[in-house]
Amino acid sequence: DILSVPGxxxxxxxxxxxxxxxxxxxxxxxxxxxxxxxxxxxxxxMLNIWGVMLFIRLSWIVGQAGIGLGVIVICLSTVVTxxxxxxxxxxxxxxxxxxGGAYYLISRSLGPEFGGSIGLIFSFxxxxxxxxxxxxxxxxxxxxxxxxxxxxxxxxxxxxxxxCITVVVLLGITVAGMEWxxxxxVILLIILLIGIVNFFIGTVIxxxxxxxxxxxxxxxxxxxAENFGPSFRDGEGFFSVFAIFFPxxxxxxxxxxxxxxxxxxxxxxxxxxxxxxxxxxxxxxxVAICIGATVVRDATGSINDTISSSxxxxxxxxxxxxxxxxxxxxxxxxxxxxxxxxxxxMVSGFGPLITAGIFSATLSSALASLVSxxxxxxxxxxxxxxxxxxxxxxxYGKNSEPIRSYILTFFIAVAFILIAELxxxxxxxxxFFLASYALINFSCFHASYSKTPGxxxxxxxxxxxxxxxxxxxxxxxxxxxxxxxxxxxxxxxxFLNIYVIYNKPEVNWGSSAQAMSYVTALQDALSLTGVxxxxxxxxxxxxxLTGSPMTRPAxxxxxxxxxxxxxxxxxxxxxMGPRKQTVSDINLSMDKYQQWLAKNKKKAFYAAVAxxxxxxxxxxxxxxxxxxxxxxxxxxxxxxxxxxxxxxxDIENYVGILHDAFDFEYGxxxxxxxxxxxxxxxxxxxxxxxxxxxxxxxxAAKRDEQEDGKRGIRSLKFLxxxxxxxxxxxxxxxxxxxxxSTVHAADFNQHLLEASTxxxxxxxxxxxxxxxxxxDGGLTILIPYLLTxxxxxxxxxxxxxIGGKLDSINEEKRA
Numbered sequence: 012d013i014l015s016v017p018g019x020x021x022x023x024x025x026x027x028x029x030x031x032x033x034x035x036x037x038x039x040x041x042x043x044x045x046x047x048x049x050x051x052x053x054x055x056x057m058l059n060i061w062g063v064m065l066f067i068r069l070s071w072i073v074g075q076a077g078i079g080l081g082v083i084v085i086c087l088s089t090v091v092t093x094x095x096x097x098x099x100x101x102x103x104x105x106x107x108x109x110x111g112g113a114y115y116l117i118s119r120s121l122g123p124e125f126g127g128s129i130g131l132i133f134s135f136x137x138x139x140x141x142x143x144x145x146x147x148x149x150x151x152x153x154x155x156x157x158x159x160x161x162x163x164x165x166x167x168x169x170x171x172x173x174x175c176i177t178v179v180v181l182l183g184i185t186v187a188g189m190e191w192x193x194x195x196x197v198i199l200l201i202i203l204l205i206g207i208v209n210f211f212i213g214t215v216i217x218x219x220x221x222x223x224x225x226x227x228x229x230x231x232x233x234x235x236a237e238n239f240g241p242s243f244r245d246g247e248g249f250f251s252v253f254a255i256f257f258p259x260x261x262x263x264x265x266x267x268x269x270x271x272x273x274x275x276x277x278x279x280x281x282x283x284x285x286x287x288x289x290x291x292x293x294x295x296x297x298v299a300i301c302i303g304a305t306v307v308r309d310a311t312g313s314i315n316d317t318i319s320s321s322x323x324x325x326x327x328x329x330x331x332x333x334x335x336x337x338x339x340x341x342x343x344x345x346x347x348x349x350x351x352x353x354x355x356x357m358v359s360g361f362g363p364l365i366t367a368g369i370f371s372a373t374l375s376s377a378l379a380s381l382v383s384x385x386x387x388x389x390x391x392x393x394x395x396x397x398x399x400x401x402x403x404x405x406x407y408g409k410n411s412e413p414i415r416s417y418i419l420t421f422f423i424a425v426a427f428i429l430i431a432e433l434x435x436x437x438x439x440x441x442x443f444f445l446a447s448y449a450l451i452n453f454s455c456f457h458a459s460y461s462k463t464p465g466x467x468x469x470x471x472x473x474x475x476x477x478x479x480x481x482x483x484x485x486x487x488x489x490x491x492x493x494x495x496x497x498x499x500x501x502x503x504x505x506f507l508n509i510y511v512i513y514n515k516p517e518v519n520w521g522s523s524a525q526a527m528s529y530v531t532a533l534q535d536a537l538s539l540t541g542v543x544x545x546x547x548x549x550x551x552x553x554x555x556l557t558g559s560p561m562t563r564p565a566x567x568x569x570x571x572x573x574x575x576x577x578x579x580x581x582x583x584x585x586x587m588g589p590r591k592q593t594v595s596d597i598n599l600s601m602d603k604y605q606q607w608l609a610k611n612k613k614k615a616f617y618a619a620v621a622x623x624x625x626x627x628x629x630x631x632x633x634x635x636x637x638x639x640x641x642x643x644x645x646x647x648x649x650x651x652x653x654x655x656x657x658x659x660x661d662i663e664n665y666v667g668i669l670h671d672a673f674d675f676e677y678g679x680x681x682x683x684x685x686x687x688x689x690x691x692x693x694x695x696x697x698x699x700x701x702x703x704x705x706x707x708x709x710x711a712a713k714r715d716e717q718e719d720g721k722r723g724i725r726s727l728k729f730l731x732x733x734x735x736x737x738x739x740x741x742x743x744x745x746x747x748x749x750x751x752s753t754v755h756a757a758d759f760n761q762h763l764l765e766a767s768t769x770x771x772x773x774x775x776x777x778x779x780x781x782x783x784x785x786x787d788g789g790l791t792i793l794i795p796y797l798l799t800x801x802x803x804x805x806x807x808x809x810x811x812x813i814g815g816k817l818d819s820i821n822e823e824k825r826a
Contacts, residue, residue: 045274050193052266052273052283054200055379059262060291061203062376066369067147067352068255068433069295070302074348076252077241078303082296084253088260089292091488094481095448096263096288097473098455100281103267104469105458107277111390112268112383113447120454122522123396128507129450130391132500136261136443137268137384138420141178141377142427143258143436148373149173150433151366154353167431174428178381181374182421185381186414199375206359206368207294213359214301223334225346226310227358234328235304242308244349254438254492259295261444262376263288268383281470298355306354309339310346381424385416392416396516438493442500445489452481454523463526539640551678551794552579554632555647559584560604560617562691563649566682568770570647571613572804573797579641580615582608585628593621626664626671633675645790646672650683678790686766693764776806783813 046052064072073081102116109115113133118126149170156162156169163169184195218227228234241249266283270276307329318335329336336344344350351357356365389411391397392404403415427436458466459475489497555570557563560582567582574580584600586593597619604617618636622628629646636643651657651665672679682688779795792811798804 046193046269046272046279047274048266048279048283050197051269052279053287054196055265055269056262056284056287057291058196058200058203058372058375059265059379060259060287061207061294061372062144062147062259062262064256064259065295065298066206066355066365066372067150068259069298070306070348070354071352072252072256073238073299073303074308075241075243075247076249078235078239078300080241080249080252081299081303084249084256085292085295085299087253087488088257089288091257091445091448091481091484092260092263092288093285094477094484095451096281096284097470098452098478098481099264099267099284100470101455101468101473101478102451102458103270103280104277105466109270109390112270112387113264113451114387114391115270116267117447117450117454118394118522119520120458120523121450122520122524123394123516123518124508124511124524125450125454125504127391127394127396127511127516128504129447130387131397131507132443132503133447134384134388134391134420135423136440136447137380137387138423139427139436139440139443140258140261140380141181141384141420141424142174142430143433143440144373144377144380145174145177145181145424145428146170146431146433146436148177148370148377149428149431150352151369151373155366170431171429174431175425177374178377178421178424178428181378181381182417184378185385185417186412195378196375199371199378202367202371203375206364206371207298209361209364209368210298210355210359211301213361214305216360220314222357223332224310224314224316225312225351225357226307226329226336226348226354227305228307228329228332230301230304231328231332233331234307237328238303238306238308238348242349250491251438253488254441255434257441257488257492258437258444261440262291262379264447265379265383268379269386272386277469302348302354302358305358306348307336308348309344309350310334310336311338311344312346381417381420384420384423385413388416388419389413394516394518396511396518398514438496441492442489442496445485445492446500446504449482449485449489452478452485456482457527458523461523461526461530463521463523465521465526466523536639536641542640544640549644549793550578551645551790551797552637552641552643553645553647553680554581554583554618554636554643554677555615556629556649557582557584558689559600559691560608560613560615561694563688564690564767565684565770566647566649566688567613567615568768569682570680571615572770572801573794575614575801577797579637579643581632581636581643582615582617583629583632583636584617584619585625585632586619586621587624587628590621597621624664625661626667629668630671633671633677643677645678645680647680647682649688650681652683652687678787680794684766684769686763688767690763690767770803773803774807777808778810779804779807781809781811783811 069081072084076084099116102120106119111118111130114126114130117129120126152173153162153166153169157166163172214230218229243249243252263284266273266287267276267280270280273279307327310329316335316338318330318333327336336347338344339347346357348354353365356362356369359365388400389404389406392400392402395401395404403413403419405415406412407414427439430436455473456475456478459478486497489500551573553570553574555567557567560567570580582604584604586596600619601617604619607613608615608617618632620628620631622631633643633646646668648668651662654662654665669679779798781791781795783791795809799807799809
C-alpha cells in the first residue's frame with residue numbers, strides 16, 4: 012500500500028512543494044469558512060456577469076448595434092470567456108489551487124515573471140471594476156432622484172456622492188468577513204433573479220398608452236426587423252460598443268479569485284464557472300432579443316405624438332404602430348433604446364423590481380470585485396515578488412482577511428468613482444481583463460507544448476491549440492478595441508516582467524517556462540549531433556580539475572577567461588575513499604557547488620565522480636563528461652608543485668593523467684603559479700576565524716543578558732550586531748589587509764591569497780609569451796588569442812617564439 016499525504020503530490024504539480032513531513036497546516040481547518048461550488052463559484056460568477064451592463068447598458072448596445080450585431084457582441088465575448096474557462100479548468104485540475112485566483116494560475120504555470128505582472132494588473136482591473144459597478148448603481152439612484160426632483164447638487168456630483176457612500180458601505184461588509192459577504196451575495200442573487208423574471212413577464216403584458224409613448228409596443232415583427240440591423244451614432248462602432256459590453260463577461264474569474272476559500276477548488280472552479288457562463292449567456296441573448304423586438308430606438312414620451320389618419324406614415328415601425336417620433340431625427344429625445352438607460356425598468360411588469368434588480372446586480376458585482384482585488388493582491392504580496400508590497404500581504408482573523416489590501420482597493424475605487432462616467436471607465440479595464448485572459452490561455456498552451464510530466468490535468472475537454480486560439484483572439488480583440496491602450500497594457504506587462512527578471516525573486520514553482528527551456532536545450536543539443544565537426548568551429552571545451560571550485564580560484568578564473576559565454580567549462584572533483592562515504596559526499600556537493608558557481612557568476616558546470624584514486628576518477632571524467640557535441644576536448648590541470656616531496660604513487664598518477672589526456676585525444680593545459688594554486692588551508696582558517704568571532708559574540712551576548720536582566724532583548728540585538736561585524740570583517744580581510752591571529756600566522760600565506768585572485772584583475776598592458784615548439788593543431792596559439800579578446804586581457808600583446816633555423820621558419824610562414 013502507498014501512503015498518500017494530502018497536499019503533497021498535488022502541491023508539487025503546481026510547484027508549491029510538499030509540506031515537510033506531511034504535517035498539517037497550523038490553522039484549524041474546522042474554524043475556516045469554506046464554500047462549495049454553488050455558493051463559492053456559481054453564485055459569484057453569475058452575480059458578477061449579471062452586472063451593470065445587463066440592466067443599464069444592454070438596451071443601449073442593442074440600439075447601437077442592432078439585434079444581429081448585439082447577439083454577435085455577446086457571442087464573441089462568450090467565445091473569449093469559454094476558451095478562457097476551458098484553459099482555466101485545465102490548469103485548476105492539474106494540482107492544488109490555493110489563494111490568488113488568476114495570479115496563482117498564471118504564476119505557477121508561467122513563472123513569477125508573467126505571474127507577478129498580471130497579478131498587479133488584474134488586481135488593479137478588479138479595483139477599477141468596483142468603481143464601474145458602483146457608478147452604475149449610482150446612475151440608477153440619481154435617475155430616481157431626478158424623476159422625483161430631489162437632486163442634491165447636479166447629476167454628475169450626485170453620482171460621485173452616492174458612489175462614495177456606497178463603496179464605504181461595501182467596504183464595511185467585506186471587512187466584516189467572507190461569511191457575511193457570501194450571505195449578502197445569496198440575498199442579492201434572489202433579488203436579481205426576481206428582477207430578470209419580472210422583465211420577461213413585462214414583455215408580454217399589454218403595454219399602456221404611457222409605455223407606448225416611451226417606445227414600448229410588446230412583440231412586433233416589424234419592430235424586430237427594424238432593430239435587427241445596426242444604427243451607430245455619436246462616433247460609436249462595433250468594437251467601441253464591444254469594449255463597453257465586454258466587462259460584463261469578465262465575471263468568470265469571480266470564483267477562481269477566492270480559490271483559497273473554496274472547499275475543493277479543483278472541482279468547484281471548472282463546474283461552477285462553465286455553468287455560470289452558459290446560464291448568463293442565454294440570459295443576455297434572451298434579453299437582447301426581447302428588448303430589440305419590443306422597444307423602438309427613439310421615442311418622445313409624449314402621448315400626443317400619435318398619427319392621425321390624415322397624415323401619411325413615414326414607414327418606420329413606430330409610425331406603422333400609430334406613433335410619430337420623427338422629431339427625434341432633429342432633436343434629442345429622452346426615451347427609446349438609444350436614449351433611456353432605464354428601458355428594462357419601463358418594460359417590466361413591476362418597475363421597482365427592476366430597480367431592485369439593478370441595485371442587486373451592481374452591488375453584488377461591486378462586492379465580488381471588492382473581495383477579488385484584495386485577495387489576489389494579498390497572494391501576490393505574500394509571494395514577495397515585489398519587495399515593497401509585502402506590507403499589504405498581512406492577513407487578519409481566522410480567514411486571513413487582507414484588511415490593508417481592502418483599504419488600498421477602496422481608495423483606487425473612489426478615485427475612479429470621481430470620474431462618474433460609466434462609458435469612460437468600462438473600456439479602461441477591458442484591456443487589462445483581456446490581457447489576463449490571454450495569459451491564462453497561453454499558460455495552458457505553454458504547459459501542454461512544453462510536454463512537462465507535471466502537466467496532467469483531470470479536465471479532459473481541452474486542447475492546447477484551442478488555448479492558443481484563445482490567446483490570439485484575446486490579443487486581437489485588445490488591439491481592435493483600442494490599439495494604443497493595448498500597446499500601453501503590453502508595455503506595462505513587459506516592464507513589470509523585466510523588473511521581476513532583474514530582481515530574480517527566490518521562488519521555484521516548476522513553471523512551464525523552465526520545462527520549455529529544457530526541451531529547447533535538448534532539441535538544440537540533438538540538432539548539433541547532425542553537424543559535422545569543422546576546424547573553423549573548433550573551440551576549447553574544458554574539464555578543469557579544480558577539486559572544490561573555490562579551492563583553486565586561479566585555475567578556474569583563467570579557464571573562464573577564454574570559455575565564458577564562448578564554450579563549455581566543467582569544474583571537476585574526484586572523491587576518493589569508501590564508496591558509501593564518497594557517494595554521500597558527491598550528493599551533498601552537487602547542488603552546493605553549482606549554487607556557489609551561480610552565486611559568484613562563474614559560468615561553468617560542476618561534476619564529481621568517485622574513484623579508487625585520482626587517475627581512475629579523471630579517466631571517468633575524460634570518457635563520460637559532456638553530451639553529444641557539447642563534449643570536452645581540453646583538460647586543464649594545475650602544476651604539481653610538491654613533486655619533489657610527494658610519494659612515487661602520487662607522481663605516477665599525476666603523470667598518468669597527462670598520458671590519459673593524450674590517449675583520449677584531449678588538448679592539455681597546465682597552469683603553474685610560483686605560490687601554488689590550492690587555497691583550501693586559507694579557507695579553513697577563515698572558517699575557523701568566523702566561528703571564533705561567533706563564539707565571542709555569543710559569550711558577550713550571554714554576559715550582557717546576565718548583567719542587563721532583560722532576558723534576551725538587548726542581547727539578541729547585540730548578537731546581531733556582533734555577527735554582522737564578524738562577517739563584514741571577514742569580507743574586508745579577504746580582499747586586502749587580512750591579518751590573521753598569531754595562532755594561525757604560520758599557516759597563512761598572504762602571497763598565495765593575492766596570487767589566487769590575479770586573473771580576476773585587469774592585466775594591463777603586458778605581453779603574453781607563446782613558445783610554439785611544434786605544430787599542435789593551433790591550440791597553443793588559439794588560447795592566447797582568445798584571452799586577448801577579453802576586456803581584462805585586451806591590453807596585452809602576443810609575442811610568439813618559434814624554435815628552429817631562420818630559413819626553415821620563413822619557409823613555414825610562406826607555406
